[in-house]
Amino acid sequence: NAGVTQTPKFRVLKTGQSMTLLCAQDMNHEYMYWYRQDPGMGLRLIHYSVGEGTTAKGEVPDGYNVSRLKKQNFLLGLESAAPSQTSVYFCASSYRRGTYEQYFGPGTRLTVT
Amino acid sequence: EDQVTQSPEALRLQEGESSSLNCSYTVSGLRGLFWYRQDPGKGPEFLFTLYSAGEEKEKERLKATLTKKESFLHITAPKPEDSATYLCAVPAYGGATNKLIFGTGTLLAVQP
Numbered sequence: 001n002a003g004v005t006q007t008p009k010f011r012v013l014k015t016g017q018s019m020t021l022l023c024a025q026d027m028n029h030e031y032m033y034w035y036r037q038d039p040g041m042g043l044r045l046i047h048y049s050v051g052e053g054t055t056a057k058g059e060v061p062d063g064y065n066v067s068r069l070k071k072q073n074f075l076l077g078l079e080s081a082a083p084s085q086t087s088v089y090f091c092a093s094s095y096r097r098g099t100y101e102q103y104f105g106p107g108t109r110l111t112v113t
Numbered sequence: 114e115d116q117v118t119q120s121p122e123a124l125r126l127q128e129g130e131s132s133s134l135n136c137s138y139t140v141s142g143l144r145g146l147f148w149y150r151q152d153p154g155k156g157p158e159f160l161f162t163l164y165s166a167g168e169e170k171e172k173e174r175l176k177a178t179l180t181k182k183e184s185f186l187h188i189t190a191p192k193p194e195d196s197a198t199y200l201c202a203v204p205a206y207g208g209a210t211n212k213l214i215f216g217t218g219t220l221l222a223v224q225p
Binding site: 050 | 144145147149154155156157158159162200204210211212213215216217218
């Protein structure tokens with residue numbers, strides 16, 4: 001099992017450009033999450049999904065959109081990138097309601113200039 | 114408001130020098146406390162889950178304990194390969210979403 005994978009690993013964008021980050025998991029997990037991690041601020045939840053076709057806002061959703069068309073994939077989109085979105089982005093998944101252990105991908109380092 | 118606080122922010126140890134990391138939490142109805150290890154440039158890796166006060170879990174040189182207000186990660190005779198950031202987390206109140214609240218972590222450096 002590959003677990004949770006993320007593509008790309010690194011990306012540099014110019015202000016105003018758009019991009020999509022892809023997260024895939026092969027553990028048949030129902031729940032998936034997108035976090036950003038910034039120095040001194042820890043992991044902050046951007047959006048999450050409790051099942052295929054459902055998404056919800058987390059702590060810092062502004063400037064991001066997500067989609068979960070297939071159970072194994074969770075996409076994070078930036079429509080118009082801003083320097084404040086420079087961060088490391090992590091995807092995670094958990095098995096089902098009430099099982100709180102989350103398993104993380106390796107991360108994507110995004111720089112917006 | 115649910116909250117997780119970790120201390121110290123950073124800890125430097127000599128190889129073999131045992132110590133403890135602290136995770137204090139405020140949450141309505143604890144449904145578990147989770148410890149993760151994060152190496153530079155990588156995602157957090159799950160270590161332990163503790164569910165009730167008095168519970169202990171061990172893995173190699175690490176032992177996690179839990180009280181009603183805090184958890185400790187004890188590191189016995191650490192080696193340089195134990196160097197990492199250690200994160201703790203608790204489920205947010207209202208558990209239908211499985212959301213976790215993370216602390217900001219303790220950066221541990223073990224020098225040979």
